[in-house]
Amino acid sequence: MLGHKLHKPASRPCFVVASQGRHMQAFTNSTGKNLSFFSKLTVMRSFALSAFLLFTTAYCCAQTKSHEKSMLVPQPATIFDKYIQEAMPLWKVPGLSVAVVKDGKVVFKKGYGLTELGKPSAFDTSTLSICASTTKAMTAVCVAMLVDEGKLKWDDKVAEILPGFKINDVYTTSQITVKDLLTHNAGLGNADWLWVVQNDDNDILQRMQYLTPSYSIRSSFIYQNLMYGVAGKVIEKASGKKWQDFITENLFHALGMNRTYATYIYSSKEINRISPHFMINDTVNVIPYIDYPGVSAAGAVWSCASDISKWMMFMLDSAKWNGRRLLKPEIFAELMKPQAIIPSNEFYPTMQITKPHWITYGLGWFQQDYRGKMVEFHTGSLDGAVAIIGLVPDEHFGIYIFENLDHAELRHALMFKAFDLWLFNDNSRDWSNDLFSLYGKLKADAKNKQKENDAKRVLDTKPSLALEDYTGKYASDIYGEAEIKLQEGSLFIKYPNNNVLKLAHWNYDIFKGGFNNSWWDKSNVQFFLNSEGRVSYFEMDGMRYNKKVEANK
Numbered sequence: 001m002l003g004h005k006l007h008k009p010a011s012r013p014c015f016v017v018a019s020q021g022r023h024m025q026a027f028t029n030s031t032g033k034n035l036s037f038f039s040k041l042t043v044m045r046s047f048a049l050s051a052f053l054l055f056t057t058a059y060c061c062a063q064t065k066s067h068e069k070s071m072l073v074p075q076p077a078t079i080f081d082k083y084i085q086e087a088m089p090l091w092k093v094p095g096l097s098v099a100v101v102k103d104g105k106v107v108f109k110k111g112y113g114l115t116e117l118g119k120p121s122a123f124d125t126s127t128l129s130i131c132a133s134t135t136k137a138m139t140a141v142c143v144a145m146l147v148d149e150g151k152l153k154w155d156d157k158v159a160e161i162l163p164g165f166k167i168n169d170v171y172t173t174s175q176i177t178v179k180d181l182l183t184h185n186a187g188l189g190n191a192d193w194l195w196v197v198q199n200d201d202n203d204i205l206q207r208m209q210y211l212t213p214s215y216s217i218r219s220s221f222i223y224q225n226l227m228y229g230v231a232g233k234v235i236e237k238a239s240g241k242k243w244q245d246f247i248t249e250n251l252f253h254a255l256g257m258n259r260t261y262a263t264y265i266y267s268s269k270e271i272n273r274i275s276p277h278f279m280i281n282d283t284v285n286v287i288p289y290i291d292y293p294g295v296s297a298a299g300a301v302w303s304c305a306s307d308i309s310k311w312m313m314f315m316l317d318s319a320k321w322n323g324r325r326l327l328k329p330e331i332f333a334e335l336m337k338p339q340a341i342i343p344s345n346e347f348y349p350t351m352q353i354t355k356p357h358w359i360t361y362g363l364g365w366f367q368q369d370y371r372g373k374m375v376e377f378h379t380g381s382l383d384g385a386v387a388i389i390g391l392v393p394d395e396h397f398g399i400y401i402f403e404n405l406d407h408a409e410l411r412h413a414l415m416f417k418a419f420d421l422w423l424f425n426d427n428s429r430d431w432s433n434d435l436f437s438l439y440g441k442l443k444a445d446a447k448n449k450q451k452e453n454d455a456k457r458v459l460d461t462k463p464s465l466a467l468e469d470y471t472g473k474y475a476s477d478i479y480g481e482a483e484i485k486l487q488e489g490s491l492f493i494k495y496p497n498n499n500v501l502k503l504a505h506w507n508y509d510i511f512k513g514g515f516n517n518s519w520w521d522k523s524n525v526q527f528f529l530n531s532e533g534r535v536s537y538f539e540m541d542g543m544r545y546n547k548k549v550e551a552n553k
Contacts, residue, residue, distance in 0.1 A: 076421035077108045083417060084112060087432035091410040092284050094277050095123030096403040097305040100418055103396045104317060106309045107422070115404065116275035116286055125305040126259060128273040129402035132380025134389045135301040136228055137364030138311070140182050140335055141319070141327070142235050142247050144363075147178075148331045151238045154179040161234055166209035172217050180217070181231040182363040185340040189214030190224045193543055195294040197479055197496045201229060204294045210477040221340050221361065225298040232297025243297045255310045255321050260303040264291045267302045274404040276384020278519040284405065287384045287519055299380060305402065308389075312398035316391060335363045336376055336393065342366070348379075349442055350412050353434060365391075370416070371424060377415065381407060383519070390415040395423050406519070409439050458507040463527075467491055470527060470535055474545035482545050484538075493525070493540070501525070501540070513540075 077100075084098065095113030099106065111124035131138075146152040156178045158165050166173045172187050180186040191211055198204050204226070214222060232243035239246050244262035252260045261267035278287045293300070303311075314320070319327035338360035344351065347359045347366075356368035365376040373392050380387035384404065388411040391398045399418045401411045413431035420426040463470070467486050474482045483494045491503040491511065501523060503511040509527040514520075523541050530536040537546045 076418075076425075079427055080108060080414075080418060080421055081110065083432070084110075084414065087410055087413065088112060090432060090436055091405070091408050092279065093403050093405045093408045093410055094284060095127075095274065096401060096410070097123055097125055097127060097129070098402075098414065099125070099305040099309040099312070099400045100422070101309050101312045101316065101396075101398045102422060104313055106313075109305055109309060111305065115273065117277065117284060118286070121272070123274065123404065124272070126272055127402075128259065128261070128267055128270050128302045128304055129387065129404065130274070130276075130299075130380065130382050130385040131301040131303050131308075131387055132299045132382045132385070133225075134378050134380040134387050134400075135297070135299045136182070137315070137335075137378060137389070138247060138251060138301060139228055139231055139235070139243070139297045140364035141251060142243070143178060143182065143231060144319075144327055144331050144335060145250055146235065146238045148327050152178055152234070154334065158230065158234065161237055162205070162230070164205055165230060165233075168210055168212040172213050175217050178231075178234060179339070179363070181227045181234065183221075183339045183361055184223050184227070185218050185221045185361075186227060187213035187215055187217045188224055188226060189222050191478065192225055194479055195225060195229065195292055197499060199292075199294050199497060201233060201294050201296070204229060205233060207478050207480070218340070221342050221346055223346055225295045228298035229295035232295075235297070244300070247301075251326075252307075254326060255314055257303065257307040257310055260301065260307045260311075263293065263296055263300045264289065264302060265293075270302075273302070274385060274402070276382075276406070277404050278384050278406045280519060285519075287406075287517075290383050290517070292382070299382065305400065308400045308402075312389065312391065312400060316393060316396050316398055336365060336367075337362060338367055339363060348412070349438055350416075350435065352438060354416070370419060373419075373423065375419075379411065383517070386411055388412065388415055390419070392419065392423060397422060409435055461507040463505060464509050464529060464533075465535070470538075472535070472550065473548045474538065475548055476543065476545045479543060479545070 080100075084096075088096070093113065094117050095111070095115055097111040098108065100108035109125050111122060111127060113123050115121045115123050115127055143152065147154060152161075154177065157174065158176045158178060158181060159173055161178070167188065169187070176186050188211060194204055194207060198207065208226060208230075235241075235243045235246050241249070244266065248262050248266070251257075252262070259270075261270075267273070276287050276289050277284050279285075310321075314326075318329060319325060319332040340361045342359045342361055344359070351359065351368070354368065354370055356370065358369060360367045362376065364378065366378055368375050373394055375390060375392055377388065377390040384406050386403045386406065386408055387401065389398070389400045397419075399415055401414050403411055410432060413435045417429070417431045420429060420431075467489075470491055471484045471486050474484065476482070480496055485492050485494065493501040493503065493513070495501070498516070500516040501513040502516075503513045503525060506512045506524075509529070511525045511527075513523050513525055515523070525538055525540045527538045528536050535547050537544055539545075
């Protein structure tokens with residue numbers, strides 16, 4: 001059953017002391033007659049002595065077994081600490097920090113490695129790192145707070161709250177609710193390029209009206225970030241405060257998370273922070289941090305291991321902190337209730353090993369079963385840094401990991417290793433090696449697929465036009481402006497926010513390009529001509545930009 005709690009049998013007998021008056025009548029002789037007071041007393045003393053000897057023997061045996069067990073099996077923290085140190089070199093992770101909580105207490109917290117390669121600063125439990133998309137669960141809690149206060153309802157229509165909110169389908173626009181903003185199943189496909197090239201959240205909201213749904217509302221699931229950006233605008237409208245101020249005052253301050261910041265700008269004065277790293281040609285390189293303020297509510301929070309442990313304990317105690325409840329039980333329950341079924345192609349490759357029976361999404365949480373337990377988790381990934389949070393609510397257990405290397409999937413390995421150690425007393429699986437092999441194969445398969453595609457290139461072709469004829473200004477209703485220039489014999493596409501793509505001819509009117517952010521994937525650009533033989537538009541990875549008509553000079 002979905003979310004079913006498995007109850008383990010008691011591991012030791014339970015002794016109950018009964019009142020003497022009520023149970024004296026239980027002492028009778030074999031004939032069934034009541035015994036005399038002295039006979040009763042003798043029987044009671046004999047019974048008490050036998051019980052004491054039995055209890056003492058059992059207790060001593062239990063203590064001996066417990067002592068033997070502790071001598072044979074190290075504590076989970078000891079094993080975990082050693083495991084992390086041995087796994088980091090395999091993944092080439094410069095630094096990371098981990099926090100583990102159990103039953104309302106921090107049972108493990110430690111930093112490892114460096115905040116930046118080539119510098120001596122240690123990555124410790126106070127080092128600020130990027131929460132990225134693990135921010136989504138925090139945004140969902142902020143929405144829940146407003147529902148709790150009666151300022152919002154889960155089924156409120158977003159278009160009635162934000163009149164400027166539209167997508168390119170009238171019916172879908174009219175049906176999207178506040179809850180739909182948090183579940184990735186409102187119909188939108190992935191349009192992340194929009195928040196890469198546009199920084200202003202109001203401009204992004206306005207441009208979303210040109211996005212056509214990829215599927216009918218609530219019929220599928222495609223992970224994306226734009227709707228969480230809209231959720232931030234809903235929080236602003238309902239509370240009268242910017243998302244970053246609302247979450248700071250109502251969540252971070254309430255939990256005493258004094259080294260947690262809603263945005264990079266809010267944290268800019270802090271020195272003890274990570275530098276992002278990216279693996280380029282099997283070598284780890286430091287890369288600059290890129291801020292994406294247009295969808296802050298989807299992934300802008302910065303925090304540290306010491307602070308994030310408070311967030312986990314808060315969520316594992318049904319939104320209570322220091323005896324104070326921040327959400328009513330029924331409101332909190334909605335956050336971790338499965339809301340959408342996830343297709344396997346939208347889930348993590350780890351499912352090839354964990355083999356879950358079901359995969360769902362709550363409000364800011366991926367969900368799966370693991371060894372009979374319901375797991376609530378989420379990853380976070382931005383250029384050069386990653387995070388993961390994993391909660392097992394039935395066991396009051398949580399783990400959070402920060403890493404300063406792009407898509408270093410050691411995070412998944414450490415999460416499952418922690419589950420095994422603390423919840424199942426199992427140290428048998430080498431999650432690091434298993435997942436390193438899994439992701440290594442996926443990477444190799446992708447390279448082979450790319451080679452197959454490259455082999456289809458038609459050689460010795462030329463563009464239809466002179467390179468100069470491809471230059472000019474282009475525009476997309478969704479993504480904004482672009483300009484193509486010819487410099488030193490090569491075409492360059494210049495997008496907003498200093499995103500520049502250098503093109504190299506591939507075949508016919510197709511070009512391949514690499515960005516000035518060298519760690520980004522290469523993109524394909526195809527030009528299309530009109531009936532007059534002039535450039536009409538280009539498509540970059542399926543995104544269309546129309547050429548602007550220049551006024552006659």
